[in-house]
Amino acid sequence: MWRRYFSSNINSTRTLKEKKWDALVIGAGHNGLTAAAYLARSGLSVAVLERRHIIGGAAITEELVPGFKFSRCSYVQSLLRPSIIKDLELAKHGLKLLKMKAATFTPCVDGRYLLLTYNQKQNYKEISRFSKRDADAFPRDFVDLLLSPTSKVLNYWFETDVLKATLAGDAIIGSMASIHAPGSGYVLLHHVMGNTDGERNVWSHVEGGMGSVSSAISKAAREVGAHIVTNAEVSQLMIEDSGVVNGVLLEDGTQVYSSVVLSNATPYKTFMELVPQNVLPDDFFHAIKNIDYKSGTTKINVAVDKLPEFQCYKFNHPEAGPHHTATIHIGTDSMEEIGLACQDAWNGLSSRRPVIEMTIPSSLDKTISPPGKHVVSLFTQYTPYNLTDGSWEDPAYRESYAKRCFNLIDEYAPGFSSSVIGYDMLAPPDLERVIGLTGGNIFHGAMSLDSLFLMRPVKGWSGYRTPVRGLYLCGSGTHPGGGVMGAPGRNSAQVVIQDLKKYYV
Numbered sequence: 001m002w003r004r005y006f007s008s009n010i011n012s013t014r015t016l017k018e019k020k021w022d023a024l025v026i027g028a029g030h031n032g033l034t035a036a037a038y039l040a041r042s043g044l045s046v047a048v049l050e051r052r053h054i055i056g057g058a059a060i061t062e063e064l065v066p067g068f069k070f071s072r073c074s075y076v077q078s079l080l081r082p083s084i085i086k087d088l089e090l091a092k093h094g095l096k097l098l099k100m101k102a103a104t105f106t107p108c109v110d111g112r113y114l115l116l117t118y119n120q121k122q123n124y125k126e127i128s129r130f131s132k133r134d135a136d137a138f139p140r141d142f143v144d145l146l147l148s149p150t151s152k153v154l155n156y157w158f159e160t161d162v163l164k165a166t167l168a169g170d171a172i173i174g175s176m177a178s179i180h181a182p183g184s185g186y187v188l189l190h191h192v193m194g195n196t197d198g199e200r201n202v203w204s205h206v207e208g209g210m211g212s213v214s215s216a217i218s219k220a221a222r223e224v225g226a227h228i229v230t231n232a233e234v235s236q237l238m239i240e241d242s243g244v245v246n247g248v249l250l251e252d253g254t255q256v257y258s259s260v261v262l263s264n265a266t267p268y269k270t271f272m273e274l275v276p277q278n279v280l281p282d283d284f285f286h287a288i289k290n291i292d293y294k295s296g297t298t299k300i301n302v303a304v305d306k307l308p309e310f311q312c313y314k315f316n317h318p319e320a321g322p323h324h325t326a327t328i329h330i331g332t333d334s335m336e337e338i339g340l341a342c343q344d345a346w347n348g349l350s351s352r353r354p355v356i357e358m359t360i361p362s363s364l365d366k367t368i369s370p371p372g373k374h375v376v377s378l379f380t381q382y383t384p385y386n387l388t389d390g391s392w393e394d395p396a397y398r399e400s401y402a403k404r405c406f407n408l409i410d411e412y413a414p415g416f417s418s419s420v421i422g423y424d425m426l427a428p429p430d431l432e433r434v435i436g437l438t439g440g441n442i443f444h445g446a447m448s449l450d451s452l453f454l455m456r457p458v459k460g461w462s463g464y465r466t467p468v469r470g471l472y473l474c475g476s477g478t479h480p481g482g483g484v485m486g487a488p489g490r491n492s493a494q495v496v497i498q499d500l501k502k503y504y505v
């Protein structure tokens with residue numbers, strides 16, 4: 001088995017050296033793969049070079065506990081652009097979306113719960129149980145959130161704590177910003193722009209885990225001739241004396257030639273680690289160096305021997321209920337709780353009562369866990385990269401954080417801790433080391449107002465081109481930002497195709 005894998009990789013590396021490629025892509029995240037697919041479709045010869053043993057970056061499936069397949073980083077989908085799904089025929093290449101039966105489920109310690117679905121009438125009834133005024137106000141234009149603090153807008157609109165906290169939960173995803181900071185609502189808006197099969201703001205699990213998104217894109221890319229190589233870490237860009245890109249140097253010393261290189265690595269990694277500093281304009285170098293890569297996220301992937309049973313929502317059935325298929329918000333009975341969890345992190349502590357978004361993909365997907373057992377994904381906040389009360393290197397500290405999360409879930413679903421068979425945990429330094437996410441930031445840089453649109457990745461360079469001729473960015477650090485969207489990859493490929501026509505035809 002090992003010999004077969006090893007020799008197929010040697011062949012791939014050998015092929016890399018055989019010719020000068022029309023384009024190279026550093027990194028096989030879903031955006032790098034998307035870029036490769038669009039470039040190859042336009043007739044260009046393309047090679048993708050991935051440092052890990054698997055493709056997908058933060059959209060991956062890994063079997064870390066035998067029999068349990070985890071969406072190790074990203075875990076739910078709705079942001080992938082419909083035009084990309086169509087252009088690349090991702091359904092034909094194996095992408096199967098499993099629509100959630102409910103949108104969000106927020107259990108409360110006082111025994112109440114809020115279950116929001118995709119049905120306006122049902123939501124009206126559900127919110128009316130708390131407040132008729134809030135039910136009337138619910139279907140409104142979210143645009144105020146673009147500039148104002150999340151808490152200010154939600155307090156103005158609503159009076160029900162659990163409703164405000166459920167919505168605020170989407171605004172803090174992947175962020176270290178407080179819900180009281182102006183502009184903190186943008187991430188919430190970012191998360192309601194997607195769809196599943198044409199239904200707006202409907203989220204889905206992906207059959208086989210999020211790695212199936214990357215796998216389908218890679219099949220589309222390979223079908224049109226893209227060459228994808230794993231275990232191929234790029235250590236440096238090769239740049240001619242004239243300042244123009246000439247290819248890349250791999251860790252193993254292999255030189256791969258091309259006048260066009262797209263980097264799916266973070267802007268920081270690309271310019272601070274792969275490009276020699278002397279070829280970059282000073283102001284650009286300093287702007288990239290100062291991108292905000294703070295992260296408060298720790299992902300815990302858990303294998304359990306039974307479905308969690310929530311004491312506020314009795315569901316006397318062995319199969320999963322609609323609430324099990326939703327994003328389940330734990331520790332967010334009120335916005336005050338989110339504020340306190342965030343405050344801990346600003347003081348250098350992992351939150352004493354973390355905010356947890358729990359999903360149970362095996363509630364819909366029978367291909368990822370043994371019968372009767374389940375995969376539980378815990379997206380937890382807030383956990384600073386640098387701690388003042390311990391270290392992420394310390395196994396005892398790590399275990400105590402995981403147990404804190406499990407114990408918190410026990411308050412809502414008693415017996416959860418004792419159902420745990422095994423788990424894998426990625427704290428911010430792990431996300432950086434394992435996945436390549438600078439600072440552990442899940443979006444390749446904060447999605448704050450000063451780092452969006454024309455300011456992403458930095459002012460003056462939002463068009464995927466860079467100060468180095470022939471080098472382009474194609475990852476989430478570029479417009480329109482993080483999430484499993486594919487848009488940066490596709491947009492970047494389109495800019496490359498335009499430039500190639502302009503300069504070389």
Ligand SMILES: Cc1cc2nc3c(=O)[nH]c(=O)nc-3n(C[C@H](O)[C@H](O)[C@H](O)COP(=O)(O)OP(=O)(O)OC[C@H]3O[C@@H](n4cnc5c(N)ncnc54)[C@H](O)[C@@H]3O)c2cc1C
Nearest residue numbers: 027029030031051057058073074075076234475476483484
């Ligand atoms: C814990 C977590 C949960 C998330 N949840 C969701 C979610 O549920 N839904 C959602 O839509 N989004 C989610 N996101 C965000 C989303 O996953 C990312 O924004 C997106 O996957 C990034 O894709 P990308 O292709 O731009 O970059 P990446 O996926 O980061 O890919 C970059 C690739 O480049 C490779 N690379 C880096 N340097 C080199 C080098 N020198 N040589 C070769 N290869 C290199 C890396 O190994 C990696 O494979 C989540 C992210 C995380 C981390």
